[in-house]
Amino acid sequence: MQTQDVIVIGGGVIGCSIAYYLAKKGADVVVLERDRIGAHASSAAAGMLGAQVEMAFPGPMSDLCFRSRAMFPELGRELYERTGLDIELNTAGLLRVAWDRTEAEELRDRARWQRELGGRAEWWETRSVREDEPEVRADITGALFLPDDAQVSAPRLTLAFARAAQALGVRLLEGCEVTGFLTDGDQVTGVETVVGTFRAGAVVLAAGAWSGVLARRLGLNLPVFPVKGESLALRPNRLPHRKTLFAHGCYLVPKADGRIVVGATEKEHDFSPGVSLGAIHRLAHEATRLVPSLAEADVLSYWSSVRPGSGDGLPLMGRLEAVRGLYVASGHFRNGILLSPITGALMAELISGTAVPELAPFSPDRLLESTARR
Amino acid sequence: MQTQDVIVIGGGVIGCSIAYYLAKKGADVVVLERDRIGAHASSAAAGMLGAQVEMAFPGPMSDLCFRSRAMFPELGRELYERTGLDIELNTAGLLRVAWDRTEAEELRDRARWQRELGGRAEWWETRSVREDEPEVRADITGALFLPDDAQVSAPRLTLAFARAAQALGVRLLEGCEVTGFLTDGDQVTGVETVVGTFRAGAVVLAAGAWSGVLARRLGLNLPVFPVKGESLALRPNRLPHRKTLFAHGCYLVPKADGRIVVGATEKEHDFSPGVSLGAIHRLAHEATRLVPSLAEADVLSYWSSVRPGSGDGLPLMGRLEAVRGLYVASGHFRNGILLSPITGALMAELISGTAVPELAPFSPDRLLESTARR
Amino acid sequence: MQTQDVIVIGGGVIGCSIAYYLAKKGADVVVLERDRIGAHASSAAAGMLGAQVEMAFPGPMSDLCFRSRAMFPELGRELYERTGLDIELNTAGLLRVAWDRTEAEELRDRARWQRELGGRAEWWETRSVREDEPEVRADITGALFLPDDAQVSAPRLTLAFARAAQALGVRLLEGCEVTGFLTDGDQVTGVETVVGTFRAGAVVLAAGAWSGVLARRLGLNLPVFPVKGESLALRPNRLPHRKTLFAHGCYLVPKADGRIVVGATEKEHDFSPGVSLGAIHRLAHEATRLVPSLAEADVLSYWSSVRPGSGDGLPLMGRLEAVRGLYVASGHFRNGILLSPITGALMAELISGTAVPELAPFSPDRLLESTARR
Amino acid sequence: MQTQDVIVIGGGVIGCSIAYYLAKKGADVVVLERDRIGAHASSAAAGMLGAQVEMAFPGPMSDLCFRSRAMFPELGRELYERTGLDIELNTAGLLRVAWDRTEAEELRDRARWQRELGGRAEWWETRSVREDEPEVRADITGALFLPDDAQVSAPRLTLAFARAAQALGVRLLEGCEVTGFLTDGDQVTGVETVVGTFRAGAVVLAAGAWSGVLARRLGLNLPVFPVKGESLALRPNRLPHRKTLFAHGCYLVPKADGRIVVGATEKEHDFSPGVSLGAIHRLAHEATRLVPSLAEADVLSYWSSVRPGSGDGLPLMGRLEAVRGLYVASGHFRNGILLSPITGALMAELISGTAVPELAPFSPDRLLESTARR
Incomplete structure (x- = not known):
């Protein structure tokens, strides 16, 4: 039996970020990871910081995304200082390609409100797109250039x-699956794991796609579910495009080691491992549709992971009314990498006892149907 | 909600064997596997059918091992007929090498009782060993030749x-983690999984090293725990030894594809993935100690898995008194491949309502400390 | 400097077969392999023994293919006896699917002459095909069933x-690239390699796609060129089809370990390594066209290799007039696995001094434009 | 037939650097690579820039190493600007550990002359070493700290x-093996390859360990030979040491992605692929001897490559007297990554017609025993 201030369940990018920001505040923290650090969605992500490309409308979510994206330059330096690990922040920007006029019009509308919120967003005609990135297919209908939508190495960010x-001083236990919770009335007091029991004043559920499953052990019906994603990495035979390319159907993210990551399928409620032939087929089709010369690129690897979807598409971040001492940070779906710094920073404040009004819209209680407690 | 006769939790070699023998009896069965079929200990095993080499004393366990080993020739043909998968039964036998006189004496004692039980076991002086397998180190102290201790491909057996x-007709669901049980009084009526609820009249817990963790959801303290094992595969640069070589420290199993499998470490209560540098070091040391020329063999791959250890070293097979409808088949430790046919056959009889006295010594109740049911 | 009877250049399936049959005749042989045994086309092959499916017309080539195919059952037993390696001969037969009436008519014509030559060949209507292999697409136009077109594991055959x-007693040197030839007048007397010089009375050029390049060192313009092939392996989630499926566009070969091999692209004069996204795209498209349910199969691996094409589509087997002591066995293109036993057996006879009239039609001299010797 | 100013044979770090510096001068260059860019020694290297640690005495070689090392900071920025690829320059320095007093004395002597040449070199007692890198074994006898011996990612540098x-504008052909040379009298005028003929006014032989083999096609006895090296990569379970650790027996290089690279064996005249069990054994032994806690690190991967050794231990850089138009840049053994910038820059000047006196000590003619030209 070991006791500490905070137990973080999950060694993905969210759990590790929370542990990091808590430790900076002096907390005594243990992170419990079933597998290896970043073994699932956190390392499988293409690493886009798509604060603008992923946002279809303004609101608290887009505010949070903007704010988190802005943290990366300083964060990258800080983590490099502390660890020697380079998160490979690429700030060349992103081109959101339109396949047709309807899509082009939607993207221009999106650009308007994003500019009002202070985001840079420029419409580029097809000719400009191809002057900049000549390998992009000729019959697109322009693209929205988002100079501030950056990208990082997701596995490195998580590890850093x-x-x-x-x-x-954080203890980080791998191969340590949480199997249940210790409670005292409506207060959570620790967790049971495959390798023993841990006690703490606060428990943070940051278990990605498995958060809903774990919450059920407390009788909570937390609407977090898996969305399986499959991806490819390519080795082009020349200098690849510098900007991230994003179209309906796929995205192409050029990494600092010369690879291009092609993502990703979305299969809801699918926890299975593996990459299907159908997925490979679709990704190959979409990638060569957007950049035909990629047909000649070598395939380097492929992988899948399970992202945490949420009932209303927004992440769940905050404390739970029903169970004292229990915090949730999950449901980030495709925005986990982008939102990891702000999630870690705000959750650390909340757990340390500070009021964090920015988290109110993301309170897990908004979605909770409390079921009968066993 | 789906209903069937039997739910088998775990798509390892034990779960799949039970499902197979149940299906032969006409039962309607679903197998629920968290990962992929045979993804853990069942595929990681070297595949030895060491009915004699693993047995230090006579008793019901050695009887069961003998009996299960004898099933393989016919089983191999049957599975090939049904599936086209070849389990690669190798019947060249096994040499249990002694490093010194003490060990040689122990092995000769063992040979005596095994012969009395009808097992073949011959003592070979070092010269004979090296005439047969010239690559074995010269300064051993003889070996016990066990002509009937065979070996198969563990991944293929499981898949077959x-x-x-x-x-x-068995349904086999992969990516389907069981998260809890449905009960009605002291009767188990089904399971909850990450992808929905299943109902059945009988539930078989065949989840390998995770069986103990799952049993705790029913308030049962089943003493099944993980024993991590790490292994290597080699590609020798000439014809390898034909017999399996087994010494204190490692075993070397020549496979039908030309590889030699070197196993294995034993780390109790360790669920972590990965293969450590220390493990590689030890296996390399032991393998080249036993067969020095293997220093020139290429390393092809390495892997780890988690075997199900049991409280008293014997498997747990049978029904549980405390929970009606619940069956257990786990804790086979290093004998899961060997015991899979007899386990499947006898458990299928038991679940079908036949009395199976041979299983009595392995009743899970022998080890059960029932904890407070939640 | 080492001397032996015969030097075989190339440790692929052809070179190893020749060495094996020579050794059975008592010859002193060394095999020189640049990389590892079977590192290129020999291990990358799907292993089809398509004596009938690959033959569009009768003649000496089809005779040879029939004859070689008939050697496999006995050869498999013999190699297993000698090595413990199982070549996994699968004799379930092959379905050559027709996409339309034109193709169906062609296949029926082919069946006629093949039956006259003693080959079994049955036309199956679509309904029969799908009764036997229900996963095959419904809108095919029947298939030719070739019960004797078998398949083996190509890597295992080569290694065996x-x-x-x-x-x-054959010496087999890996990592040993041949860089030139030793000659004495018009007699070849040995070879130079990266690790030294070897002398022999006979040198056999069995270097697959590299045979043409090597022949040029002797001033010979041997028309053997690379044809790159890319392939995939799948893990279906149920029992796969038992028969090999072959259609215009791809073939699907079910292996004894549960995998399905999908092959293969054909890129002439391409020596490059790697598997392109375009190739993956095409194979995925064709495989799911033929068996739609394979879209759900996991992709396990992919690879490429370089097969030896020949100027007129037939292999080159025999001695060369221009250079005494030099023998060639190359250019087998897609039939190297199938033809390896007969090639080894006949070449061994030829090199041992026996006249082998069956090899006359394959004499390398038929294609040789002798260029100016340097 | 294609014509250009310069043909570079070999797409390793040396060939690509020469091509890059030539292209900056406006030359029309083609690089011919048998495999993929950096497929051999260039990507297998640990990436140490050991200008001081690898130098046992002063002289032109150490001058060149110092000078090349100093180019990296600017080069890294320049390549990032041009390609988006980050070479991951790590400037934390290197600790050259002494196992005993004799070795400590030698290292202190070395420090003296290196300081005289302007190199920084500090002797640290064991206590200081362990304050800085606490995981280093306690019973070492101090270490020489070389703050300027940096390291980069070798594969990324090559690709960049x-x-x-x-x-x-450089054309880079992969899968393009050079099989011979075109000559006109004593002038080389081009090369023959597996995919056709290329003509140029200058040909640069930068084929690493294969340079000697290729030179023999011109009747030149260039003493460049293979030295096989085998390496491991580890994933430590905590923050690894920041400085490169170098001891007699192995070196441990912490990379910017969290891996530690452990190198390397040295097997002269060995062109074979693969990593042997003996090599793994030795590296595991040495790594855990230097940093015992690495026994718990996961093994991530292992690989081998073939470095170009030279007859007198110094690289061969310059033009050849015997064959006009032929330049050599090879034999860099363990210093290829370190010397790649200066090699590229100076060779580009030389090929462009500038006199480069710094290259005189490395002239390939110093080692050339001209054999009879064929």
């Missing part, structure tokens, strides 16, 4: 949070 | 059980 | 030839 | 040179 947290 | 079961 | 040859 | 060169 973890190693920086460890360097600040 | 699974495919044969499917061909008989 | 190599290990059996070694067991008979 | 290649992509930057392509962006400047």
Whole structure:
């Protein structure tokens, strides 16, 4: 039996970020990871910081995304100082390609409100797109250029949070699956794991797609579910496009090691491992549709992971009314990498006892149908 | 909600064998596998059928091992007929090498009782060993030759059980983690999984090293725990030894595709993935100690898995008194491949309502400390 | 400097088969392999023994294919005896699917002459095809069933030839690239390699796609060129089809370990490594066209290799007039696995001094434009 | 037939660097690579820039190493600008550990002359070493700290040179093995390859360990030979040491992605692929001897490559007297990554017609025993 201030369940990018920011505040933290750090969605992500490309309308979510994206330059330096790990922030921007006039019009509308919120967004005609990135297919209908939508290495970001947290004293246990909770009345007091019991004043559920499953052990019906994604990495035979390319059907993210990551399928409620032939077929089709010369690129690898979807499409971040001492940070779906710094920073404040009004719209209680407690 | 006769939790070699033998009896069965068929210990095993080499004393366990080993020739043909999968039964026998006189004496004692039980076991002096397998180190102290201790491909056996079961109508769901049980009084009526609820008259817990964790959801303290094992595969640069070589420290199993499998470490209560540098070091040391020329063999791959250890070293097979409708088949430790046919056959009889006295010594109740049911 | 009877250049299936049959005749042989045994086309092949499916017309080539195919059952037993390696001969037969009436008519014509030559060939209507293999697409136009077109594991066959040859005394050097030839007038007397010089009375050029490049060192313009092929392996989630399926566009070969091999692209004069996105795209498209349910199968791996094409589509087997002591066995294109036993057996006779009239139609001299010797 | 100013044989780090610096001068260059860019020693290297650690005495070689090392900071920025690829320059320095007093004394002597040449070198007692890197074994006898011996990602540096060169117009052909030379009297006029003939005014032999083999086609006895090296990569379970650790027996290089690279064996005249069990054994032994806690690190991967050794241990860089138009840049052994910038820059000047006196000590003619030209 071990006791600490905070138990974080899940060694993905969210759990590790929370542990890191908590440790900076001096908390005594343990992170419990079933597999290896970043073994699932956190390392499988293409690493886009798509604060604008992923946002279809303004609101608290887009505010949070903007704010988190802005943290990366400083964060990258800080993590490099602390760990020697380079998160490979690429700030060349993103081109959101339109296949036809309808889509082009939608994207221009989106550009308007994003500019009003202070986001840069320029409409580029097809000729400009191809002057900049000549390999893009000729018959697109222009693209929205988002100069501030950056990208990082998702596995490195996750590992850097973890190693920086460890360097600040966080204990990080791998191969440590949480199997149940210890409670005292309506207060959670710790967790049971496959390798023993841990006690703490606060427990943070940051278990990605498995958060809903774990919450059920407390009789909570937390609407977090898996959305399986399958991806490819390519080795082009020349200098690849510099900007991230994003179209309906796929995205192409050029990494600092020369690979291009092609993502991703979305299969709801699918926890299965593996990459299907159908998925490979679709990704190959879409990638060569957008950049035909990629047909000649070598395929380097492929993988799948399970992202945490949420009932209303927004992440769940905050404390739960029903169970004292229990915090949730999950449901980030495709925005986990982007939102990891702000999630870690705000959750650390909340857990430390500070009121964090920005988190109110993301309170897990908004979605909770409390079921009968066993 | 789906209903069937029997739910088998776990798509390892034990679960798939039970499903296969149940299906042969006409039962309506679903197998629920968290990952992929045979993804853990069942595919990681070297596939030894060490009915004699693993047995230090006579008793019901050695009887069962003898009996199960004898099933393989016919089983191999049957599964090939049904699936086209070849389990690669190798009947060249096994040499249990002694490092010194003490060990040699122990092995000769063992040979005596095994012969009394009808097992073949011959003591070979070092010269004979090296005439037969010239690559074995010269300064051993003889070896016990066990002509009937055979070996198979563990991944293929597991897959063949699974495919044969499917061909008989068994449904096999992968990516389907069981998260809890449905009960009605002291009767188990089904399971909850990450992808929905299943109902059945009988539930078989065959979840390998995770069986203990799952049993705790029913308030049962089933003493099944993980024993992590790490292994290597080699590609020798000439014809390898034909017999399996087994010494204190490692075993070397020559496979039908030309590889030699080197196993294995044993780390109790360790659920972590990965293969450590220390493990690689030890296996390399032991393998080159036993067969020095293997230093020149290429390393092809390495892997780890988690075997199900049991409280008293014997498997748990049978029904539970405390929970009606619940059956357990787990805790086979290093004998899961060997015991899979007899386990499947006897458990299928038991679940079908036949009395199976041979299973009495392995009743899970022998080890059960019932904890407070939640 | 080492001297032996015969130097075989190339440790692929052809070179290893020749070495094996030579060793059975008592010859002193060394095999020189640049990489590892079977590292290229020999291990990358799907292993079809398509004596009938690959033959569009009768003649010496089809005779040879029939004859070689008939050698496999006995060869498999013999190699297993000698090595413990199982070549996994699958004799379930092959379905050559027709997409339309024109193709169906062609296939029926082919069946006629093949039956006259003693080959079994049955036309199956679509209904029969799908009764036998229900996963095949419904809108095909029947299929030709070739019960004797079998398949083996190509990597295992290659390794088994190599290990059996070694067991008979053949020396097999890996990592040993041949860089030139030693000559004495018009007699070849040995070879130079990256690790030294070897002398022999006979040199056999069995270097697959690299045979043409090597022949140029002797001033010979041997028309053997690379034809790159890319393939996939799948893990279906149920029992796969038992028969090999072959259609215009791809073939699907079910292996004894549960995998399905999908092949293959054909890119002439391409020596490059790697598997392109375009190739993956095409194979995925064709495989799911023929068996739609394979879209759900996991992709396990992909690979490429370089087969030896020949100027007129027939292999080159025999001695060369221009250079005494030099033998060629190359250019087998897609029939190297199928033809390996007969090639090895006949070449061994020829090299041993026996006249082999069956090889006359395949004499390398038929294609040789002798260029100016340097 | 294609004509250009310069043909570079070999797409390793040396060939790509030369192509890059030539292209900056406006030359029309083609690079011919048998496999893929950086497929061999260039990507297998640990990436140390050991200008001081690898130098046992002063001289032109150490001058060149110092000078090349100093180019990296600017080069890294330049390549990032041009390609988006980050070479991951790590400037934390290197600790050259002494196992005993004799070795400590030698290292202190070395420090003296290196300081005289302007190199920084500090002797640290064991206590200081362990304050800085606490995981280092306690019973070492101090270490020489070389703050300027940096490290980069070798695969990325190679790829960045290649992509930057392509962006400047260099053509880079992969899968293009050079099989011979075109000559006109004593002038080389081009090369023959597996995919056709190329003509140029200058041909640069930068084929790494294969340079000697190729030179023999021109009747030149160039003493460049293979030295096989085998390496491992580890994933430590905490923040690894920041400085590169180098001891007699192995080196441990912490990379910017969290891996530690452990290198390397040295097997002269060995062109074979693969990693042997003996090599793994030795590396595991040495790594855990230097940093015992690495026994718990996961093994991530292992690989081998073939470095170009030279007859007298110094690289061969310059033109050849015997064959006009032929340049050599090879034999860099363990210093290829370190010396790639200066090699590229100076060779580009030389090929452009500038006199380069710094290259005189490395002239390939110093080692050339001209054999009879064929």
